[in-house]
Structures are given as structure tokens and as C-alpha cells.
Amino acid sequence: MRVAIAGAGLAGLACAKYLTDAGHTPIVLESRDVLGGLVAAWKDEDGDWYETGLHAFFGAYPNMLQLMKELGIDDRLQWKQHTLIFNQPEKPGVLSRFDVPDIPSPFNVIMAILRNNDMLTWEQKIRFAIGLLPAIVRGQKYVEAMDQYSLIEWLRRQGIDERVSSDVFIAASKALTFINPDEVSATIILTALNRFLQERYGSKIAFLDGSPTERLCQPIVDHIEERGGSVQLKKPLKQILLNDDGTVRGFLIRGLDGAPDEVITADAYVSAMPVDVMKVLLPDAWRSNPFFQKLDGLEGVPVINLHLWFDRKLTDVDQLLFSRSPLLSVYADMSVTCKEYADPDRSMLELVLAPAKDWIDRPDEEIIAATMKELEKLFPQHFGTDNPAQLRKYKVVKTPRSVYTASPGRQAYRPEQVTPIANFFLAGSYTLQRYLGSMEGAVLSGKLAAQAICERQSLLGDQATKDLQMAAS
Numbered sequence: 126m127r128v129a130i131a132g133a134g135l136a137g138l139a140c141a142k143y144l145t146d147a148g149h150t151p152i153v154l155e156s157r158d159v160l161g162g163l164v165a166a167w168k169d170e171d172g173d174w175y176e177t178g179l180h181a182f183f184g185a186y187p188n189m190l191q192l193m194k195e196l197g198i199d200d201r202l203q204w205k206q207h208t209l210i211f212n213q214p215e216k217p218g219v220l221s222r223f224d225v226p227d228i229p230s231p232f233n234v235i236m237a238i239l240r241n242n243d244m245l246t247w248e249q250k251i252r253f254a255i256g257l258l259p260a261i262v263r264g265q266k267y268v269e270a271m272d273q274y275s276l277i278e279w280l281r282r283q284g285i286d287e288r289v290s291s292d293v294f295i296a297a298s299k300a301l302t303f304i305n306p307d308e309v310s311a312t313i314i315l316t317a318l319n320r321f322l323q324e325r326y327g328s329k330i331a332f333l334d335g336s337p338t339e340r341l342c343q344p345i346v347d348h349i350e351e352r353g354g355s356v357q358l359k360k361p362l363k364q365i366l367l368n369d370d371g372t373v374r375g376f377l378i379r380g381l382d383g384a385p386d387e388v389i390t391a392d393a394y395v396s397a398m399p400v401d402v403m404k405v406l407l408p409d410a411w412r413s414n415p416f417f418q419k420l421d422g423l424e425g426v427p428v429i430n431l432h433l434w435f436d437r438k439l440t441d442v443d444q445l446l447f448s449r450s451p452l453l454s455v456y457a458d459m460s461v462t463c464k465e466y467a468d469p470d471r472s473m474l475e476l477v478l479a480p481a482k483d484w485i486d487r488p489d490e491e492i493i494a495a496t497m498k499e500l501e502k503l504f505p506q507h508f509g510t511d512n513p514a515q516l517r518k519y520k521v522v523k524t525p526r527s528v529y530t531a532s533p534g535r536q537a538y539r540p541e542q543v544t545p546i547a548n549f550f551l552a553g554s555y556t557l558q559r560y561l562g563s564m565e566g567a568v569l570s571g572k573l574a575a576q577a578i579c580e581r582q583s584l585l586g587d588q589a590t591k592d593l594q595m596a597a598s
């Protein structure tokens with residue numbers, strides 16, 4: 126079966142990978158000249174990488190870990206010490222750690238919380254634990270039901286201290302969704318917490334050993350192409366062409382650089398494009414369908430990824446850090462955390478600026494100036510001194526619409542991979558799956574779309590269907 130897939134982000138590539146494994150022939154059509162979508166990366170004029178996002182992998186990413194294992198590239202994940210590290214705004218330059226001991230879950234995470242006395246008092250810890258009980262006892266059903274509340278509303282309902290929310294949850298909310306706790310659905314943070322509490326290594330963090338385009342996306346492409354599929358760059362989907370019965374007749378691809386438009390036909394079609402693009406390209410004939418109307422409830426959130434190269438080493442911390450800065454979210458010294466970006470003498474900080482709605486339209490120089498001010502608080506020993514660290518160069522990557530905005534009530538708008546159109550499917554981290562807007566969510570959505578295509582076309586042998594179902598479970 127030939128399957129045309131628009132979008133070579135992780136969802137589109139994972140979908141194509143699992144289709145080739147099931148014996149089908151995917152053709153992935155990507156609008157840009159780079160693989161990876163939100164994990165795309167480029168080399169600058171000096172050969173240094175810069176990325177769309179600072180990406181952390183978690184132990185609680187079974188589908189991503191399995192995909193990398195299947196591709197024989199799981200050794201590219203550089204696992205860090207099992208700890209979560211936060212800056213302390215009231216003590217510039219001092220870090221607070223939640224070290225997770227190597228004992229069974231949930232005791233490891235509970236122990237990590239109990240042992241941290243910088244950020245939570247005993248009373249706060251006890252209130253926090255009691256507040257979390259319903260999520261632990263009643264599980265994912267309860268967690269899903271909490272989508273009606275913002276995280277702040279939920280914390281108040283549970284009687285959890287405001288300070289816990291400002292200390293721990295602003296950082297978590299900004300890191301996971303690029304928005305603040307008063308805007309984020311409680312479901313998001315509770316889902317992540319539940320995974321971390323249920324899996325021994327769920328909150329353990331890894332960094333890829335190089336750029337995601339080369340070290341993660343390219344091996345998926347190689348796997349697809351070795352099995353007869355193809356991945357084509359600079360092939361933007363311009364229009365979804367329909368038959369009289371509303372099913373898809375073809376993908377009209379815009380011809381670039383003077384080339385004519387072309388029509389790609391297939392047995393099945395997948396949109397693995399961002400939800401904002403899918404909404405624009407939705408055929409008029411489908412607009413009145415309640416399934417597709419749900420897409421109007423989803424919208425990508427702005428975020429900015431910053432890269433700052435310095436003339437010296439600022440830190441030797443080999444981990445993701447939660448800045449707890451009003452401007453910034455997480456950051457890492459990639460010269461320490463990532464093998465391919467390693468530099469023994471000079472730091473390259475990669476920092477996520479979020480929430481970014483007030484910054485996305487501002488000039489890069491203004492964004493960097495504001496970031497440098499924040500760095501004075503994160504690294505007081507290197508800035509505001511007689512001999513401050515010098516910024517050698519920087520790159521600012523703005524994404525006006527990234528993952529879907531995870532505000533309260535959004536779960537109901539997230540569509541399944543199977544659509545009412547017999548030969549049309551959706552993939553993307555915004556589609557309904559249990560891992561939210563993440564790399565893991567993108568991979569799982571692609572796998573679920575591949576599985577749905579195989580099932581709907583009933584072209585798979587029993588064993589192959591079972592294998593794919595097992596893989597997606």
C-alpha cells in the first residue's frame with residue numbers, strides 16, 4: 126500500500142517507519158529543506174549546531190526509547206544522573222537538587238521530595254503529598270477529569286500552598302508547555318507527575334549526543350528508504366484534493382524554484398503537519414464535520430530557543446536546569462551535556478524563553494540583552510564582575526506556533542488519528558495520545574496512525590497487526 130504523509134517531523138517519520146515495517150510504501154513530503162519539524166537543527170557558518178528547541182528525553186518515553194532501539198541508535202542517548210536541579214532566585218548562583226535514589230517507584234520520587242529542604246518546608250511537603258493522593262489512587266481517569274481546571278485552580282482546590290506552585294510548578298509548567306500555571310491545564314502536570322511516580326526511571330533525563338536532525342531523524346529516513354519508502358524535502362502540501370464522495374484523491378504539492386505543482390496519489394493519506402497548518406489546509410467539504418471542527422479549539426504556542434556561546438566555561442553541571450527565571454524556562458550547557466557540542470574550555474548555553482508571547486515579535490538583540498540580565502542571576506560569579514564572561518556569538522530561533530497550547534479544556538479538542546474520512550489519517554503530538562505535546566507524543570501518534578491505516582485497510586496479516594498493536598501499547 127502506498128501512503129502519502131505530509132510532514133517530516135517525528136510524527137510523520139515515525140508513521141512512515143512503522144508503515145515500512147508492516148510492508149507498506151510511505152512517501153513523506155516535507156515543506157522545508159530540513160528534517161525534524163520542531164526538532165530541526167542547522168549548522169552556522171562556523172559549523173556549530175543550533176536547534177529549534179532544547180530537547181530532553183525522559184525515562185518515561187517508552188515509544189521513543191523503543192524506536193531508537195529498533196533503529197540500533199539507543200546508545201546515542203546520554204543518560205544523566207537521576208536528579209532534577211532548580212536555580213534559587215533568592216540565592217543567585219545556588220542550585221537546589223531533587224536527587225532521586227535508585228529504589229523502586231514511587232518511593233524514589235517521594236524520597237527525593239522529602240530530602241529537599243531548600244524549596245519546600247515539611248508542612249508544604251505533607252500538604253503536597255495529600256493533595257496528590259487522588260491522582261495517585263484514582264489514576265489517569267481522575268487526571269483527565271482535571272482538564273477543566275488550570276493548574277493554579279487545581280492546587281487551590283487541593284489546599285496546596287501557593288509557594289509550592291510558585292516554586293515547583295511554574296518551572297514544571299513552563300518546561301512542559303511553555304506557559305504559566307494559571308494558564309495550563311492541571312491534566313498536563315498531573316500526567317507527567319503520575320508517570321514520574323509510577324516508573325522507577327521515569328524522571329531520569331537524557332540528552333541526544335548530537336543534533337536531532339542528524340542523530341535521530343536521519344536514521345529513521347535511512348530505515349524508511351532502505352525498505353522502499355521515500356522522504357522528500359521541499360515538497361509543501363498546497364491542497365488536499367477530494368473525490369466526489371469526500372475521500373482524498375491526491376495531495377497537490379506546490380512546485381518550488383519554478384517547478385510546476387504536482388499531484389501525489391496514494392492508497393492512504395496522512396497529515397503529520399502542525400495543527401495550525403492542518404486547519405488552513407482543511408478542505409471546505411470537511412469543515413462542517415464535527416470531527417474537524419474540533420481542530421479550531423487547538424492552537425500552537427509561541428516559544429523561543431536561545432543559543433549563547435561564551436569565551437569561557439560557566440558551569441560543569443551535566444544536566445538540564447530549571448532556571449525559575451520569569452523570562453526563561455529550562456537551560457543546559459550543551460558544551461557539557463552533549464557529546465557533539467562538547468568544548469572543554471568554552472560554554473554554549475541553550476535556553477528556552479517561555480512564555481514567549483510578549484517576546485516573539487521583538488528583535489533578537491533585545492531578547493539577548495534581557496537574557497544576559499537573567500544570566501547575571503544564574504551565574505553571578507561570571508557576570509557583573511570586573512572580568513565578566515564575554516558573549517562570542519548567539520542564535521535566536523523563534524517558533525511562533527509550536528506544540529498546541531495546553532490550556533484547560535483542550536483534551537476534548539484533540540482529535541484521534543482515525544478520521545471520518547476513510548483514506549485520511551492524522552498524526553502529530555497534538556493528536557490524542559497519552560504523552561501530550563512532546564517527542565514521545567509525536568512518535569506514539571505516528572505509530573498509532575500507522576496502526577490505524579493498517580487496520581482500516583485490512584491489508585495486514587494477523588501477526589503483523591498484532592506486532593504493531595503490541596508496539597503501540
Ligand SMILES: Cc1cc2nc3c(=O)[nH]c(=O)nc-3n(C[C@H](O)[C@H](O)[C@H](O)COP(=O)(O)OP(=O)(O)OC[C@H]3O[C@@H](n4cnc5c(N)ncnc54)[C@H](O)[C@@H]3O)c2cc1C
Pocket residue numbers: 131132133134135136137154155156157160161162163164177178179180181182360361362363397398399402428429430477524527528552553554555562563564565566567
Ligand atoms: C523549544 C522547544 C523545546 C522542546 N522541548 C522538548 C523536550 O525537551 N522534550 C520533548 O519531548 N519535547 C519537546 N518539545 C516538543 C517536541 O519537539 C514536539 O512535540 C515534537 O517534535 C512535535 O513533532 P510533530 O511531528 O508532532 O510536529 P512537528 O515537529 O511540528 O512536525 C510537523 C512537520 O510538518 C511540516 N509541514 C508544515 N506544513 C507543511 C506542508 N504544507 N506540507 C508538508 N509539510 C509541512 C513542518 O515543516 C514539520 O516538519 C519542544 C519543542 C520546542 C519548540
